[in-house]
Amino acid sequence: MSFFEAQNISISFGGLRALNQVSFEVNQGEVFSIIGPNGAGKTTIFNCINRYYDLDEGAFIFKDKDISKVRPHMVPGLGIARTFQNIELFANTTVIDNLLLGRHRHRRTNLLTETLFSRSVRRQEMESREKAEDIIDFLDLQAYRDQIVMNLPFGVQKTVELARALTMEPELLLLDEPSSGMNMEEREDLVFWITDIKEELGITILLVEHNMRFVNQLSDRILALNFGVVIAQGTPKEVLEHPEVMKAYLGEESVSA
Amino acid sequence: MEFLNEIVQTILSGIAIGCIYGIVALGFVLIFKATEVVNFAQGEMMVLGAFIAYSLTTFLGFSYWTALLLTTIALGILGMFLERVVLRTLIGEPVFVLFILTIGLGTFFRSFVSMVPGWGTDTYGFKTPFTDKVVNFANLVISWEHVSVIVMTIVLILVLFAFFRFTRIGVAMRATSQNQLAAVYMGISVHRVFSLTWIISGALGGIAGILLSPITFVHMNMGFIGLKAFPAAVLGGFGSIPGAMVGGVIIGVTESLAGVYLPIGWKDVAAWIILIAVLIFRPEGLFGIQEKKKV
Amino acid sequence: MRFVMKKDYYDNIRLFKYRSTFFWYLALVIGCFLLPLVLDEYITSIISLICMYSIATIGLMLLTGYGGQVSMGHAAFLGIGAYTSAILTSKGLPFLLAMPAAGLLTGLVGIFIGLPALRLTGLYLAIATMGFGFIVEEIIVRWEGLTNGNMGMIVDPPSIFGFWFDTETRFYYLSLILLILFILMARNILRSPTGRALIAIRDSEVAAQAMGISMLKYKTMAFAISSFFTGISGSLYAHKLTFINPESFTIIVSIEFLAMIIIGGLGSIHGAIYGTTFVLFLPQVIVMTKDYMPKYIADQTGLPAALYGLMIVLFILFEPMGIYRWWLKTKFYFEMFPLYKKDTFKRERKYVKAVRQ
Numbered sequence: 001m002s003f004f005e006a007q008n009i010s011i012s013f014g015g016l017r018a019l020n021q022v023s024f025e026v027n028q029g030e031v032f033s034i035i036g037p038n039g040a041g042k043t044t045i046f047n048c049i050n051r052y053y054d055l056d057e058g059a060f061i062f063k064d065k066d067i068s069k070v071r072p073h074m075v076p077g078l079g080i081a082r083t084f085q086n087i088e089l090f091a092n093t094t095v096i097d098n099l100l101l102g103r104h105r106h107r108r109t110n111l112l113t114e115t116l117f118s119r120s121v122r123r124q125e126m127e128s129r130e131k132a133e134d135i136i137d138f139l140d141l142q143a144y145r146d147q148i149v150m151n152l153p154f155g156v157q158k159t160v161e162l163a164r165a166l167t168m169e170p171e172l173l174l175l176d177e178p179s180s181g182m183n184m185e186e187r188e189d190l191v192f193w194i195t196d197i198k199e200e201l202g203i204t205i206l207l208v209e210h211n212m213r214f215v216n217q218l219s220d221r222i223l224a225l226n227f228g229v230v231i232a233q234g235t236p237k238e239v240l241e242h243p244e245v246m247k248a249y250l251g252e253e254s255v256s257a
Numbered sequence: 258m259e260f261l262n263e264i265v266q267t268i269l270s271g272i273a274i275g276c277i278y279g280i281v282a283l284g285f286v287l288i289f290k291a292t293e294v295v296n297f298a299q300g301e302m303m304v305l306g307a308f309i310a311y312s313l314t315t316f317l318g319f320s321y322w323t324a325l326l327l328t329t330i331a332l333g334i335l336g337m338f339l340e341r342v343v344l345r346t347l348i349g350e351p352v353f354v355l356f357i358l359t360i361g362l363g364t365f366f367r368s369f370v371s372m373v374p375g376w377g378t379d380t381y382g383f384k385t386p387f388t389d390k391v392v393n394f395a396n397l398v399i400s401w402e403h404v405s406v407i408v409m410t411i412v413l414i415l416v417l418f419a420f421f422r423f424t425r426i427g428v429a430m431r432a433t434s435q436n437q438l439a440a441v442y443m444g445i446s447v448h449r450v451f452s453l454t455w456i457i458s459g460a461l462g463g464i465a466g467i468l469l470s471p472i473t474f475v476h477m478n479m480g481f482i483g484l485k486a487f488p489a490a491v492l493g494g495f496g497s498i499p500g501a502m503v504g505g506v507i508i509g510v511t512e513s514l515a516g517v518y519l520p521i522g523w524k525d526v527a528a529w530i531i532l533i534a535v536l537i538f539r540p541e542g543l544f545g546i547q548e549k550k551k552v
Numbered sequence: 553m554r555f556v557m558k559k560d561y562y563d564n565i566r567l568f569k570y571r572s573t574f575f576w577y578l579a580l581v582i583g584c585f586l587l588p589l590v591l592d593e594y595i596t597s598i599i600s601l602i603c604m605y606s607i608a609t610i611g612l613m614l615l616t617g618y619g620g621q622v623s624m625g626h627a628a629f630l631g632i633g634a635y636t637s638a639i640l641t642s643k644g645l646p647f648l649l650a651m652p653a654a655g656l657l658t659g660l661v662g663i664f665i666g667l668p669a670l671r672l673t674g675l676y677l678a679i680a681t682m683g684f685g686f687i688v689e690e691i692i693v694r695w696e697g698l699t700n701g702n703m704g705m706i707v708d709p710p711s712i713f714g715f716w717f718d719t720e721t722r723f724y725y726l727s728l729i730l731l732i733l734f735i736l737m738a739r740n741i742l743r744s745p746t747g748r749a750l751i752a753i754r755d756s757e758v759a760a761q762a763m764g765i766s767m768l769k770y771k772t773m774a775f776a777i778s779s780f781f782t783g784i785s786g787s788l789y790a791h792k793l794t795f796i797n798p799e800s801f802t803i804i805v806s807i808e809f810l811a812m813i814i815i816g817g818l819g820s821i822h823g824a825i826y827g828t829t830f831v832l833f834l835p836q837v838i839v840m841t842k843d844y845m846p847k848y849i850a851d852q853t854g855l856p857a858a859l860y861g862l863m864i865v866l867f868i869l870f871e872p873m874g875i876y877r878w879w880l881k882t883k884f885y886f887e888m889f890p891l892y893k894k895d896t897f898k899r900e901r902k903y904v905k906a907v908r909q
Contacts, residue, residue: 115740
């Protein structure tokens with residue numbers, strides 16, 4: 001059984017079929033990319049995994065369990081973390097507070113003990129703090145630790161978004177266009193980080209991206225979507241040279257040329 | 258016959274009050290659609306309108322119709338003043354901040370009314386050309402007061418409808434309420450639209466105040482009746498202009514019937530129970546549209 | 553600016569950032585305990601009212617300032633707490649049990665309100681809570697068998713194991729101790745995962761859910777905590793005033809509470825207390841400056857309300873973060889002296905929005 005699997009998922013919004021019988025498999029420890037022109041349905045897949053939308057048909061199987069019907073806030077508990085295309089950070093709080101929120105799913109205390117700030121709460125807080133600091137070191141965010149997120153440059157905000165997802169200690173990480181809005185330097189750093197995440201932390205990564213070089217460098221396997229339908233699936237070499245894929249991105253003319 | 262008379266009277270007075278709720282709700286909705294601000298002080302502006310009209314007719318001897326005109330203008334000016342001085346400084350601030358601001362304004366207006374010489378905390382009667390006149394129609398006794406309110410409201414709606422449909426500035430206002438940036442690109446002066454919105458809403462508040470005066474009499478706590486316009490707006494679907502009117506009338510009639518046929522106390526909470534029911538079962542109201550944030 | 557050398561992760565989460573802050577607060581607390589010896593009874597009673605109301609204001613601050621959920625029905629919770637405590641003590645339950653019971657019952661009602669509030673945002677929530685306030689007020693008036701309706705109820709002063717808190721000074725100490733207790737509870741909640749979750753919900757519901765924060769659980773929890781605090785405050789209120797009637801719990805009171813948290817400054821516990829002090833002292837200030845005002849204005853009963861309405865407007869225009877922020881700015885000015893730059897706190901202006909969100 002594969003680590004994560006989408007089985008014939010379909011969803012429609014009004015009359016528009018956003019996803020049509022899409023299936024793919026992700027193996028543990030690999031970087032799996034989803035590419036496709038705008039509107040192909042890539043972010044929709046993520047939103048379905050996160051349970052912001054209900055699937056019309058099909059299922060998601062994660063570690064042999066069907067996760068298609070769980071409540072949205074239970075998804076992190078399963079070990080799935082996600083970043084958002086147009087960052088959804090907690091804008092009015094500091095970077096470190098954002099990261100500490102990522103630790104929420106590991107919370108073992110309850111309201112009563114927290115009100116009294118008992119020993120267990122104290123221990124949990126220090127542990128969270130330590131883990132968050134590890135991630136800050138990992139992604140070089142030390143300089144921004146106590147700054148309000150709203151005031152940071154966009155590229156840094158994206159990194160904070162990634163950091164927050166990492167503090168959740170996920171097994172599966174969903175990255176939605178992590179490199180969009182970043183400059184060359186930041187993008188290079190991101191390539192290294194994602195490789196590190198895969199190799200050092202052993203996290204499986206599901207990546208939605210537009211930047212082909214990026215995708216080519218990082219992916220083990222790729223899924224290409226167009227208008228909600230799978231048009232190719234396989235290794236980077238196979239998919240990126242696939243005529244359908246080229247047609248979707250570059251148009252009819254260029255393929256025949 | 259007695260029973261029929263009673264029911265007709267009850268429903269009619271309910272519609273009349275409902276029209277007034279509707280007018281106040283209309284004031285909210287207009288401002289909300291154009292500027293995303295909720296003017297909590299709308300009810301209090303209605304009180305100001307009532308008192309101004311009362312002063313004009315009682316102390317200065319103006320006729321009812323003159324007073325109506327002058328009050329409407331005065332409240333319109335107040336609306337413009339509020340927009341210029343207060344709201345413009347706060348463009349771009351989160352909606353919550355502005356909402357609280359209008360709450361502060363409302364509180365200030367209400368207390369201000371209690372402090373003006375000649376106004377204070379007393380209740381005053383208000384005579385209109387329709388007071389104490391009744392119409393005998395098919396063996397039913399119908400109060401002219403109520404009918405006049407309904408008729409005037411209908412006229413008001415028709416005027417507003419024509420304004421928004423057929424005049425350039427009216428169309429400009431509708432455009433701005435949907436997409437401010439695009440409106441700017443199309444050459445619409447958004448500032449002017451905002452001013453005009455507040456002027457119209459102020460004027461609506463004034464009219465509502467005058468229409469309400471003969472029914473509930475003029476006193477500083479009239480604004481609380483204005484609060485009932487909120488359930489009206491929500492019932493109709495916040496953001497829908499016809500909805501505000503329809504919502505108002507439904508609440509007015511329900512209240513009126515509750516007052517007569519249900520035990521005491523139900524009348525006062527009827528509007529709020531409807532509100533909560535709507536919010537639980539159909540938050541977008543009768544005519545509103547549900548919007549969901551896209552990630 | 554002083555630098556804090558953190559040697560331990562605990563330094564990040566301790567209650568007081570600088571050692572000296574702890575001693576200042578200690579001095580403040582000791583000062584408060586000594587106050588009744590210097591002040592006359594009247595002022596003492598106002599301060600004990602401030603302490604009592606502050607508990608409710610902190611509750612509202614947690615819900616609205618930190619949790620981002622506007623509540624315009626706060627007076628209703630105060631009323632529920634007050635009447636519960638009054639009814640329970642009249643049936644013979646000792647105050648020591650009645651007060652927490654009032655808090656818990658109000659908390660339960662809070663959960664009950666929080667549930668439908670889940671689907672409501674900002675404006676709608678405000679209107680719904682306003683409606684809730686009206687409905688509760690009417691219930692109190694009509695359920696005469698339980699609450700004596702408009703006639704009101706007479707309540708005994710608080711007593712613990714036979715010790716009666718029926719003088720101003722005694723009640724002052726009771727409310728002071730309770731206030732300190734509740735402040736500590738609030739601070740603890742805020743620096744723990746629950747507090748962070750509340751703030752997360754305010755800033756981005758979508759992201760909060762992606763972090764594993766259940767909207768259902770935390771939004772209702774926000775209401776529950778807030779109404780628990782307010783219920784306790786209501787209980788104190790009933791026993792202090794020894795007479796309660798529905799008029800003490802109208803929407804005007806709810807608006808007063810909102811004024812307190814706005815003027816004091818949203819998002820800080822200090823703010824809750826400053827705001828409460830401001831609104832409660834206002835009538836006193838008016839009395840004291842009576843001689844300097846034209847007689848006509850000074851005599852008005854509506855003057856305090858007009859003033860704090862005006863204050864809300866002025867604060868929002870010029871200092872939306874309230875008194876607390878103004879205090880911080882002043883402190884900052886002195887810390888930075890003479891290097892303070894005039895535009896340090898200038899607000900960034902954002903202009904028209906594009907599509908409605």
